[in-house]
Amino acid sequence: MKKTVLYTALLSLAASFVTASGVLLCIALSKTAAAPDKDGWDMHLMLPQSASSAVAVILLVLDIFCVFMAIMLALSYIKSCRAAADADKKADKPRFSRLTAIDRGGLPEKTGLPRNERADLPEFCRGFRSFAATDMGLYYSEEVIRTFISAMSCTHLIILQGISGTGKTSLPFAFGKYVGNDASITPVQPSWKDRSDLLGYYNEFTDSYTETELLCSLYKACLSQDIYTVVLDEMNIARVEYYFAELLSLLELPEGSSRRVRVTPDSRKSDPRLFENGTLRLPSNVWFVGTANNDDSTLAVSDKVYDRAFVIELNSRSKSFESDEASKLHISADRLEELFADARREHPLSENARRGLEKLDAYLTEHVGITFGNRVMRQAESFVPVYAACGGGESEAVDVLLRNKILYKMDSLNPAICRAEADGIKRCAESLFGEGELPKSVSYLNKFGTVEQ
DSSP, X not given: OHHHHHHHHHHHHHHHHHHXXXXXXXXXXXXXXXXXXXXXXXXXXXXXXXXXXXXXXXXXXXXXXXXXXXXXXXXXXXXXXXXXXXXXXXXXXXXOHHHHHHXXXXXXXXXXXXXXXXXXXXXXXXXXXXXXXXXXXXXXXXXXXXXXXXXXXXXXXXXXXXXXXXXXTHHHHHHHHHTTSOXXXXXXXXXXXXXXXXHEEEETTTTEEEEOHHHHXXXXXXXXXXXXXXXXXXXXXXXXXXXXHHHHHHTTSOSSTTOEEEOOSSOOXXXXXXXXXXXXXXXXXXXXXXXXXXXXXXXXXXXXXXXXXXXXXXXXXXXXXXXXXXXXXXXXXXXHHHHHHHHHHHSOOOHHHHHHHHHHHHHHHHHTSOOOHHHHHXXXXXXXXXXXXXXXXXXXXXXXXXXXXXXXXXXXXXHHHHHHHHHHHHHHHHXXXXXXXXXXXXXXHHTTOOOOO
């Protein structure tokens, strides 16, 4: 573009010289026409004086226009050169100050906390529960700890919901302390509507990007093998399916080149080195934990979110207990995934449990119109084995899965239908898994009451 402007300016300047030569020629012809007795131009071309004058005026106007165009184009060329220089300076100026600092300095070394890659799942769960109690004064039941760890094996989005004050935010916070990598706390705001609320935004006035803690955590996770926990505190105070939509979709994709989150619409040379055309890889060593209160100030979480997440109910505080002092257990995300894989091999979902889930799915589909779906069955194949490896029983794991992943959908159905079908669902579930084997599911169904005879 700059070369075209320069060439056009030079051509305009050359045209002005040619036009000026034409003006001089017309003047010479005009003088020759006035004195025909003298030798000169009259031997080649004779024009009336009036015509020569008119042509001279026209050529003079064209000459002025060409000079004007040459000047304007030259100024445009200078301006474009300055704009290009400013753009180059702008491109060289980092707009991500915090991420650029990470590129320059790297991640800080965790001194005094060597990795323990030999721990097994029972030790991992017992250590976490004891650490939360002795070091942080937080008491959780064995069931809650097992459910939380098992949920990490089947999804990267966990929702802790219940009444306020039951330790929903404290659980992932304590987990971050336990694995030697503090959790990133992101308080959700009621005005959040899109990904810029999570990842930050570009400020045109300051020519800089406002980086959030979540964006920095994702960037650090790309450079590390540690376990990263991101807490979305009070996630349902805004529409989760709005601000978390892109990440929700990406979490469904396998780890690879397509699992990248869009941060900026364009790219610059000065952008962080892990950026690729304005996108950042969503690493597999990040788990999102959302807390959700059940009160009038919050919004209902859609089935789209619930289906992709694992929901853990925390409606009461656990009683304090005596525990031996436990230390932190620095473990890598790869090692944790290996433990999950070992659990699936050593404690696979039994055929009886699989058939029971399939038959119960068929019953629920026919009578109340809710179904497990392929996603829930895949989660069951990971959740139940890991729960068993953590020290729980298979029937207990199935009970937790049914209550938290399937039966909760009845809350959105017509209460009359739920009341009419609750007893039938209980009888079907107990006939498949045994009477008294699903206390949580039965307790949930009992809240609908029975149909009066």
